[in-house]
Amino acid sequence: DEDDGGLSLGLPGLTLDRRDFMKAGVAAGAMGSVAGCSALSGGGGSSGSQSTPSGSGASHVVEPGEHDEYYGFWSGGHSGELRVIGIPSMRELTRIPVFNTDCASGYGYTDGTQELLEEGGGYSWGDNHHPNLSETDGDYDGEYLYVNDKANGRIARVNLTYFETDAITDVPNMQAIHGCCVLSPDTKYVLGNGEFRAPLPNDGRDVKNPDNYTSLFVAVDPESMETQWQVKVDGNLDIVDTGKEGRWAIASCYNSEEATDIQGMTRDDRDNVKAFDIPAIEQAVENGEYEEVNGIPVVDGTQSSSLNQGDRPIVKYVPTPKSPHCVEVGPNGDYAFIAGKLSPTVTMLDLNKLPEVSDPAEAVAGRPRVGLGPLHTTFDGNGHAYTSLFIDSQVAKWDIQAAVEADEGSEEPIIEKQDVHYNPGHIQALEAMTTDPDGEWLVSLNKLSKDRFLPVGPIMPDNDQLIHIGQGEESMELVADHPAYPEPHDCVFAHKDKIDAKKVYDKADYDQTYITEEDSGVERTGENSVHVKMTTKRSEFGLPDFTVQAGDEVKLSTTNIEGVQDIIHGVAIPEHDINYAVAPQDTREVTFTADDPGVYWIYCTYFCSALHLEMRSRMIVEPA
Ligand code: CUK
Ligand code: CUA
The missing domain is CATH 2.130.10.10 (YVTN repeat-like/Quinoprotein amine dehydrogenase)
Structure with missing residues (x-):
């Protein structure tokens, strides 16, 4: 029977299983399930015990707005x-x-x-x-x-x-x-x-x-x-x-x-x-x-x-x-x-x-x-x-x-x-x-x-x-x-x-550098590297745009300065394989190379406000 209804042991040497279970003294009637045909009917190898009693009326429903236990x-x-x-x-x-x-x-x-x-x-x-x-x-x-x-x-x-x-x-x-x-x-x-x-x-x-x-x-x-x-x-x-x-x-x-x-x-x-x-x-x-x-x-x-x-x-x-x-x-x-x-x-x-x-x-x-x-x-x-x-x-x-x-x-x-x-x-x-x-x-x-x-x-x-x-x-x-x-x-x-899950990040719990709106800006850190610091809040990035040179290694640090729970912002940069979430009071960083000159719209991936679609910035990559 090809459609055997369940995962049997699937050993190539099925006779091995049979012998083992025989040795263990399992009733011959159970052999069908070893051969792999009874899982659809819920098995049945067990003598002397019943299945699926019912009637406790236990409910697992958790009403809308209620929490699980x-x-x-x-x-x-x-x-x-x-x-x-x-x-x-x-x-x-x-x-x-x-x-x-x-x-x-x-x-x-x-x-x-x-x-x-x-x-x-x-x-x-x-x-x-x-x-x-x-x-x-x-x-x-x-x-x-x-x-x-x-x-x-x-x-x-x-x-x-x-x-x-x-x-x-x-x-x-x-x-x-x-x-x-x-x-x-x-x-x-x-x-x-x-x-x-x-x-x-x-x-x-x-x-x-x-x-x-x-x-x-x-x-x-x-x-x-x-x-x-x-x-x-x-x-x-x-x-x-x-x-x-x-x-x-x-x-x-x-x-x-x-x-x-x-x-x-x-x-x-x-x-x-x-x-x-x-x-x-x-x-x-x-x-x-x-x-x-x-x-x-x-x-x-x-x-x-x-x-x-x-x-x-x-x-x-x-x-x-x-x-x-x-x-x-x-x-x-x-x-x-x-x-x-x-x-x-x-x-x-x-x-x-x-x-x-x-x-x-x-x-x-x-x-x-x-x-x-x-x-x-x-x-x-x-x-x-x-x-x-x-x-x-x-x-x-x-x-x-x-x-x-x-x-x-x-x-x-x-x-x-x-x-x-x-x-x-x-x-x-x-x-x-x-x-x-x-x-x-x-x-x-x-x-x-x-x-x-x-x-x-x-x-x-x-x-x-x-x-x-x-x-x-x-x-x-x-x-x-x-x-x-x-x-x-x-x-x-x-x-x-x-379990005591925090709803907003606590700066004391991680060693990233918190970025304020005043910190937002671009700092050249080397001939071919820049550090971009940027905040996020509803419904704007701390920088409406920033400019780098083609070939620059860009380190982008983002702090979500919201203090309100559940307001997550995302930072996505098309054609650079960048997308990450920043939760309230958290800071995240990515480092990547801006290879090709052009304009790249940065957008927020988390639906954060009525003006979520307008939450945008531009990375401008100038020809080197
Ligand atoms: S194992 Cu998978 S059913 Cu890795 Cu604990 Cu037993
Ligand atoms: Cu921030 Cu959408």
Whole structure:
């Protein structure tokens, strides 16, 4: 069946999947969905649980003029941007360019943002997956958001006062940083998982010798954004989350086999989830027990490393069924929930037990069978876990304590399942990553939308579905579909009271030179360079025109001297590829060469007043 209705695993060796699921004891009736034909009907591999109960009457409507209760920060995947979406309305509030350029704001066009992207590696795109809010005492402090670039091994920071990217770190020695989180409870580090194994250093050595490739785990300082240290491990790394006490970072792993093709990567029954003991790693770094590679201390965390032989190994390797995908640590920090992907189970790792046991397998506290293709787990703070089932296209809600008490592989802890359309990756409930989740709403970030929206050509939106969960006592209810441009992977929610966005720039917050109307003018700074200073206000530029010589390098500095919120002006110069926004009290600069003699009208791109069209200036370029 060509139109298989959903993303099945899509492995060339489908028999492999069948065998694995058989081994895992899935009922034969579920095989149809593995073969990829049932996502349209919402799956159905789960025995003994019902779908789509309804009737709570929960409304996600936010009346005109009212505000949403929560900010949602969505990663934009390979679009490179973040999106800010209000919850529960699902209205898109803004976008924040991070690894991409953006002509609405001028990000990547002005001198400062160009420099930021250049120093951050100079790439024109990135693949952001995991947005994380900075924490103080295990709660969101509203300061920063950190997000990874899976494509180029980078971590970026967004300033949540201005909703603006203010730092990008191109981490040495790493290609794909996939998992990314902050170390709870106080954001001591931003942590990143190296997904792709490569030679270390990757300078041409061992290119044909995958046995010598290596995966790295990295810690970046959240203030300086400098890389602090790395740990090399066996196998690869996928997703990461930390305990709530600052000690453990738990990273999932597929490809313990260290293969380079899909058959090899999925060969073995077990992969090793890694538990990084952060203080033990810091101690090793302090003791000088590392090798320096491209200026970064790299600690050996492989299984044979001497640092892993003693009483306090720096990395514990926990055997976990088949290519697990995600790790999420529950709100009270007791358990890490590791979703099986190719196993229909979620493994619960007891983080309190982990330090005490010599065999980390003994720290496994439960392993409920949740359904086919479990990827991500989220929490309502009232004892329930919710796991996305990629193959079944469902969200499974289950009881955490019941899973501890039940036998491994039991379906008993499952409370209910909700169909989603289609194929969920991350799911996220309100403030689920804090120590005190808020419940009420859950979003399922589905990879396909298929027939849920008007057709818009072959590249269709994703479908982020809003599900009411209440405080976990009532049944899940699907309340809204929300099309999303490719391709969000994850999102994180903060109550509106925890974010304090400024509406007007404060000069004290940035080091640009504020330009007044008196400062407006042209200053020749060199034989072939000029500095043009210009204000903007309704409805005029500080200079009605300015004159430069052909061939001049023009530095144009613009301050928006408005003090009123929401009055943005744009500065566009035709035929010079210049366009950027200047918000009230902000100053932005661009530098470009005025090559060709002529008259160039400068105009304002933001509709700022009734005389917006008349808000013009002229750049006159005289023949040299
Ligand atoms: S990943 Cu995409 S669905 Cu990068 Cu967190 Cu799991
Ligand atoms: Cu200023 Cu339009």
